[in-house]
Amino acid sequence: MESLEDEIKNLIKVWITVMICLTYCYLISRNIPKGIFRFISILPIIPIFIILPLYLSWVQFAGTIGFFITWLANFKLILFSFNHGPLSSPSISFQHFISIACFPINFKQTPSTQTDNPSSQNPQSYYLMYALKGLILVLIVHAYNYKQYLHPNFVILLYCMHIYLQLELMLIVIAESVQFFLGLELEPQFNQPFLSTSLQDFWGKRWNLMVTGILRPTVYQPVQSIFMRIVGKRCAKLIALLATFVVSGLMHELIVYYLGRVWPTWEISYFFVLHGVALAVEIELKRCFRGKCDLPQLVSGPLTAGFVLVTGSWLFFPQFLRCGADVRAIREYAIIWESIMGLVKKCWDTFLGH
Template identity: 55%
Template sequence: MEREMITFVKVWLTAYASLFYCYVMGKLVPKGIPRLLGIAPIVILFLFLPLNLSSMHLGGATSFFLAWLANFKLLLFAFAKGPLSSDPSISPRRFVAVACLPIKIQPHQKPQNPQKPRKRGQKSLLNYSIKGLILALLVQAHRYYTHFMPKNLVLILYSFHIYLCLEIMLAIAAALARAVLGIELEPQFDEPYLSTSLQDFWGRRWNIMVTSILRPTVYEPVVNIATRVIGRKWASLPAVMGTFAVSAIMHELIFFYLGRLKSTWEITWFFVLHGACLTAEIGLKKAVAGKFRLPRIVSGPLTVGFVMVTGFWLFFPPLLRFQADVRAFEEYAAVGAFLKNVGSALTLKTMNATRLIMHISQL
């Protein structure tokens, strides 16, 4: 674990230096193909950097932040688009943070009035504290009781484990950026278990940062092309399928970083299936034009149930194949042992210092 931590620091120092280079390129090289050619080596480097890490948490977070988010933002930046180009006077420190972290700066930042209701997606410290407690209980349940549980119940617990782990990890990253940069950030999740449709789940509630980065890089270009062929009304349908196809490829890449196993393409089929179902849902909504709508009490369970069933069928098997759950719990245990050793060492040093002070005072 210590070697992994050292490698993790080296990888991120390399990433920070590379992003500073991109920042300078943005000041010196005009947008378009010249800037893209200058940034291309960094994009390639970010595809290889996660291969230096083997842990689930450090390696998984690094592959998501660098190989996916940072690379997509840099590709937009090459053409003066996206979050890295929204503020021409952006500082190097903020540029690096926005490039490699799953954060999106709110366009209009005003102090939050405590008497006003929170905006959609904004959450309190109590909300995250409860979720942190639930995550800790799930970890204990997985560690000691999974061999007593039915397989489907284990998968249900595992799905909540993944969601809570992702939300807390992304919230911590956003909180660090807020503390260092002094900026208000948009949340990354908005209670996806309350979704009432696939469009609501994927477009507004699940991993909002990915949605916001896929929209300008994939969805909008495909819409512009499709509009010329099939018209504006139906152009969103091929754009949705294109977006899910790219998301499938990126998830396959992330899973390769995590497991280093040959792909079985189950992840691709998961996103192709959801893309097709979401395309059908949007097409049906356009066809009925708001004349018919399922009640929330029906659409909510149907949506969440569909996501979980297809997840059990296609999404989780690759994770379990490279023992993601076992490796994750081993990492939790290693971190716990490390913190315990650090605490014991600090306690011993404090006791020795106290004894030395008492001895000196008695002289």
């Protein structure tokens, strides 16, 4: 495991490489007509973005770069090749191009009113809520020190909460920073997934909406368009749905490989395939019964959460835990915290010295 100083140096080198690649895409590829020739010009960037996380050994940094660059940036560049997606606006500036390509953000298509934006409507409650979520995340990380005394299922629940809170806090910090520096209003990335009443609600409208938004035009819509001519609209939608979950599973496998550098056992892919099949069944049942047998929210909500948690503890987390990513992440948190406290103490001593 690299020291924090060495890892930060590697991280800087990775980001410099990303900036150079994206500058190339903006300055050169935008002058090439959309279609296959623009795609060919961008194609060398894709394997570079796949390799970059391998230069990082820390779980926090390798996972983040894998998600931001290898997955989202590559998919956005593929869309850009054919003049689709958030990078394809003819009036997009260089800084907007870089920001959207690097980070899991997207512009709002229509400006929101004050009532639509909770931070404008009640800023104190809005920031207090995220401060509370940050405190809960700190308590969860601290609880890992005692996980040998906790029930394994409770530890899995902590991991689920950890993933959700860390992703949401990280994305909201990025969104607020981009909004502050660039003056842009961004789409929310989560929509209270714990209130989901069905798998369709969870995956389509509440959980990690940036991923949903990038998989729809890159996987779902092209697959649906291809198979619609062969099997008809109804079957094509189901095939496209399953293909989307398969691709999502493979991308998660790649990110977990970055974390542990261990060859995948494909359990994570099975998790997403299972959810794709379950979601397809749910959609077909809804179509057959046409809302006549809808469960009340007090029943459907716990059933949805239970299905996600049970299948996650069965298929998603074991591979993650076997590669030791959780143990290394906890060690990294401790090192980062000690470094921050040391820096604060140094600054404080310097202040008192003056």
